[in-house]
Every structure is written in structure tokens, then in C-alpha cells.
Amino acid sequence: MSQPPIAAIILAAGQGTRMKSDRHKVLHPIAGHPMLHHLLTSVDRLHPAEKVVVVGAGREQVEASLAGRGASIAVQAEQLGTGHAVQQAEEALQEFSGDVLILYGDVPLVTEATMQRMLDRLNAPDAPVAVVLGFRPADAAAYGRIVADADGGIARMVEFKDATPEERAVTLCNSGLLAVRAADLFALLARVGNDNAAGEYYLPDIIMLAASDGRKSAVIEADASEVAGVNSRAELAAVEAEWQRRRRAEAMAAGVTLAAPETVWFAHDTVLGRDVTIAPHVVFGPGVHIADNVTIHAFSHIEGATVESGAEVGPYARLRPGAVLREKSKVGNFVEVKKSELGVGAKANHLTYLGDATVGAGANIGAGTITCNYDGYFKYRTEIGEGAFVGSNSALVAPVKIGNGAIVGAGSVITRDVETDALALGRGAQEAKSGWARRFRDMMKSKKAG
Structure with a gap:
């Protein structure tokens, strides 16, 4: 009936x-x-x-x-x-x-x-x-x-x-x-x-x-x-905890490994593939899609992002809305990604900000690199080609393009496009003055003694 x-x-x-x-x-x-x-x-x-x-x-x-x-x-x-x-x-x-x-x-x-x-x-x-x-x-x-x-x-x-x-x-x-x-x-x-x-x-x-x-x-x-009803902030927290408990159980039943389940917080629409491994203290905001075989290390925050199969995130990484990590790419500790795509196998392992950027397959972004995407009024894009290597502590001032296979020397400020397979250096010339440090110390010790 x-x-x-x-x-x-x-x-x-x-x-x-x-x-x-x-x-x-x-x-x-x-x-x-x-x-x-x-x-x-x-x-x-x-x-x-x-x-x-x-x-x-x-x-x-x-x-x-x-x-x-x-x-x-x-x-x-x-x-x-x-x-x-x-x-x-x-x-x-x-x-x-x-x-x-x-x-x-x-x-x-x-x-x-x-x-x-x-x-x-x-x-x-x-x-x-x-x-x-x-x-x-x-x-x-x-x-x-x-x-x-x-x-x-x-x-x-x-x-x-x-x-x-x-x-x-x-x-x-x-x-x-x-x-x-x-x-x-x-x-x-x-x-x-x-x-x-x-x-x-x-x-x-x-x-x-x-x-x-x-x-x-x-x-x-x-x-x-x-x-359970919600009439106070305390009851709201209790209902949130119950929702999270259910969602964690559902995730694990579907083939997700949670190393410390009670420390992982999901959003209402978090999508997780199979054989995903999530370390302690990971927080998901809305709009996250995680594919199969992804590893998310501890203390990472992910919102509005897509992470494809085999990619690795964290620890201490932040993926903001519009972040896309292609297959086997890696975002490491203290890296923030906003409205940017890392190509297949690309890496940004340490202390980096990538905003409004495209990073080609196999590219390597050195520690301390930032894309300078905002001039106080407008946002601009940075394009980094396949196989490019950006040295540590570099600033890429958008709009700018780094060609395929190009190398940016460490400590560079790049304001113009870099052609394919070129080396770009954008830093002051190093100068050494023999004996200056010793003379300086002697002078300062004399002043302090007087």
C-alpha cells in the first residue's frame, strides 16, 4: 500500500x-x-x-x-x-x-x-x-x-x-x-x-x-x-558535538582513517574519498572535496577547497576558498593557499603564501615565497609554469608570469615576467668589507667602557 x-x-x-x-x-x-x-x-x-x-x-x-x-x-x-x-x-x-x-x-x-x-x-x-x-x-x-x-x-x-x-x-x-x-x-x-x-x-x-x-x-x-533541542549556547555546543560524533563515525565506516576522531571537525557538506588519512586537530569549513588516498596532517584548516587523489596537506596548512590541489601535489607546514591551483606533483613545502596563482605541474615553491597579489585596491594573478623552481624567500609581484622550467634565485623580488628556462635574480649585489665587523666591535666596546 x-x-x-x-x-x-x-x-x-x-x-x-x-x-x-x-x-x-x-x-x-x-x-x-x-x-x-x-x-x-x-x-x-x-x-x-x-x-x-x-x-x-x-x-x-x-x-x-x-x-x-x-x-x-x-x-x-x-x-x-x-x-x-x-x-x-x-x-x-x-x-x-x-x-x-x-x-x-x-x-x-x-x-x-x-x-x-x-x-x-x-x-x-x-x-x-x-x-x-x-x-x-x-x-x-x-x-x-x-x-x-x-x-x-x-x-x-x-x-x-x-x-x-x-x-x-x-x-x-x-x-x-x-x-x-x-x-x-x-x-x-x-x-x-x-x-x-x-x-x-x-x-x-x-x-x-x-x-x-x-x-x-x-x-x-x-x-x-x-x-536534543537548542535553547542556549551550551545546548548548541552539545548538539554540534553530537552532529560531529555521527559524522566521524560515518566517515570511518566509509573508509576514512581518523587518528584522533574527537579532534577532527567536519562541515555539513564535507566530501571525503576512500583511504583518506586525517591526523589530529584538522578543521573543515564548508565546501571541501577530498579525493581518495589524500593525507591531511595535523592542525590544518581547509575551507572551500578541492584536494585530488594522492595529494598531501600540512601539518599547519591553511587551504582557503578556491584552493585546488591536483594529484600528488603537496602543501606543507605553514603554507596558505587562496584561490590558487597547484598542478600535478607541484610542491609548496614551507612557510609560503599562494594567492590568486596558478602553479604548473612539478613546480617547486621554496620556503618563504609569497605571491604579492594585492595592491590595496585590486587583486592580480601569478602564473608559475611547469617544472619551475622558485627559490626561498622570494616575492612574486603580480601580475607576473614565471615560464616553464624557469628558476628564480633565492631572495628575489620578481616584478617582470620570466621566460621559459631562464634564471631570474632580483636582489641587491652582495658586498663584503674586510675587517669591518672587528673594527665595529672594538669601537662599540670602547664607547661602552667610557
Whole structure:
């Protein structure tokens, strides 16, 4: 039997005051990507017919971030509880008939697999009215409680503020996420009242309203880490840590060696090939593609870069956006590469800055070399040919071209193009004055003694 169409309602109207931030809470990044977008990416894998994001305070930021994501916007002008928030999506879904997932923009780690389990349970033969996602935290704290039978049927749900001591002793908690048929959702929400300790319209009340009609709901469980919410900077850090833990495990399962997994930090879109070896304390920013058989040494930072098969990076290297390392090229310690390409087998082993440059295959860039690519107003390119050799402590003042096979003498400042196979020297002539150092020392010692 085919699954009904899916809609997702994502609640993102909270003010997030505990974040102490001008940025909307759901836009704070995890692995370099707004937490709301992590959730949307998981939702999109289910191919929903509709997505509605309910916004409130700071709505302009959220709406701007959703451009191109195919989501409708609903506005909760007053914060009157989760039930009231979901009601704001009714107009956007008035033509929708199918299953609805209700999710939270600040609960970003729930997976598409768990969402699918919720939908599968909703469409099981016993046809529950709704499926609630429960969890068992180490500290149940102030979470709402779920009293369920052995088959997962929900006997009672209660908010912590309204729970009895016996109900608070229950360890199964309500994550707030649920699946429900659109035909039931808004009809039940219309019956929800606010006669409770907080004076709010609670979404979970639809479960007990359905029960009063003789219709049962069900609960399935997820790990507590999957439904962790973000309301503070500390919780943001905890969710980031959990995301990174998952990503490291995924990388190692796919054939990546992490020498010290807990010290490697990935971005949301890091792509890694097989037999990649990553040493301790490596950080990936967004937009990195690493091919097979690459070695990344310790304390390297890589962002917006492409590293091809067999290349070697670091230690203490920085690859900035636009850096491309071709096969078997090497960037060594304290080398920074920005918007530059190193050809096949090219090397820049030490203390070098390559910005807006092209380095040909097999070229060697000596220690302390810099491409002077910026005059304070504009950027210019440096082109270094195949097999060229640039001596240590050289400054290549762009725009400039170093021909194939050319040699630049150490300590040179190169301001004009160098032809193929030529030697270029751009430094002052060395002069030696015999005995000068001894006479200088004698003079200074005499002055100091006087």
C-alpha cells in the first residue's frame, strides 16, 4: 500500500532569548549550516508535498534564509503555545490531504529514518490517530510525560507543570514531534483549550482529546540525542558535538582513517574519498572535496577547497576558498593557499603564501615565497609554469608570469615576467668589507667602557 502524501510543519516562532543573540535561534549554525536547514534537508529526503515554517519574532531573518527552499511561511504573531503555533499553518494546508509531520526548528538532528518510522506507525493496520516521538533522557527534568501500554498505545500524556508526582516518575518523555493525519489535526486543534498552569494551547492535548472520542494514539521511541533541542549556547555546543560524533563515525565506516576522531571537525557538506588519512586537530569549513588516498596532517584548516587523489596537506596548512590541489601535489607546514591551483606533483613545502596563482605541474615553491597579489585596491594573478623552481624567500609581484622550467634565485623580488628556462635574480649585489665587523666591535666596546 502506498504512503499518503506528506506535509511538514516546522515550528520556528520562539524568541530564543536564552541564546543572547541578534541572530534568530534556528539560524545558529551546526557544522557551518543553520540548524533549521539541517532539519529541512532531512525532511526533503522524504519528498514532502508541502513544507510550512511557522515564524514569529525575528521572522525576517528566517524568511530570508528560506529563499529557494520551497517552504511556505505562516506567522504566529502571539506566543500562545505549540497548539496555537501549529494552527497558524492551517491556511497553507487547507487543500492538503495526507500525513503531517510536526517538527521543531531548534531540534535539528532528527533523521529522515525516524520521521519515516513515525509515518509508518501512523499507517499501520491499527491506524492510530497520531504518533508521538518519545525518548528517555538521563534527566527527565521538566519534559512532558507519556504513560503508555506495552504495545506503545498512549494511555495518558501530561505536561510536567500539570503532572502528579506519580506521572513525573515516568521516564518516557514527549519530544513534541508527532505525525498525524491532516484530516484529524486541525479539527482536534480547534477543540484544544488553555485551562492549564501556563495558560497555553498545548499541541499534545490533541492526543487526549482523541482518546476521549475513543480513538487511540501511539508512541515510538528515539534516542535522546536525536531529539536534543537548542535553547542556549551550551545546548548548541552539545548538539554540534553530537552532529560531529555521527559524522566521524560515518566517515570511518566509509573508509576514512581518523587518528584522533574527537579532534577532527567536519562541515555539513564535507566530501571525503576512500583511504583518506586525517591526523589530529584538522578543521573543515564548508565546501571541501577530498579525493581518495589524500593525507591531511595535523592542525590544518581547509575551507572551500578541492584536494585530488594522492595529494598531501600540512601539518599547519591553511587551504582557503578556491584552493585546488591536483594529484600528488603537496602543501606543507605553514603554507596558505587562496584561490590558487597547484598542478600535478607541484610542491609548496614551507612557510609560503599562494594567492590568486596558478602553479604548473612539478613546480617547486621554496620556503618563504609569497605571491604579492594585492595592491590595496585590486587583486592580480601569478602564473608559475611547469617544472619551475622558485627559490626561498622570494616575492612574486603580480601580475607576473614565471615560464616553464624557469628558476628564480633565492631572495628575489620578481616584478617582470620570466621566460621559459631562464634564471631570474632580483636582489641587491652582495658586498663584503674586510675587517669591518672587528673594527665595529672594538669601537662599540670602547664607547661602552667610557
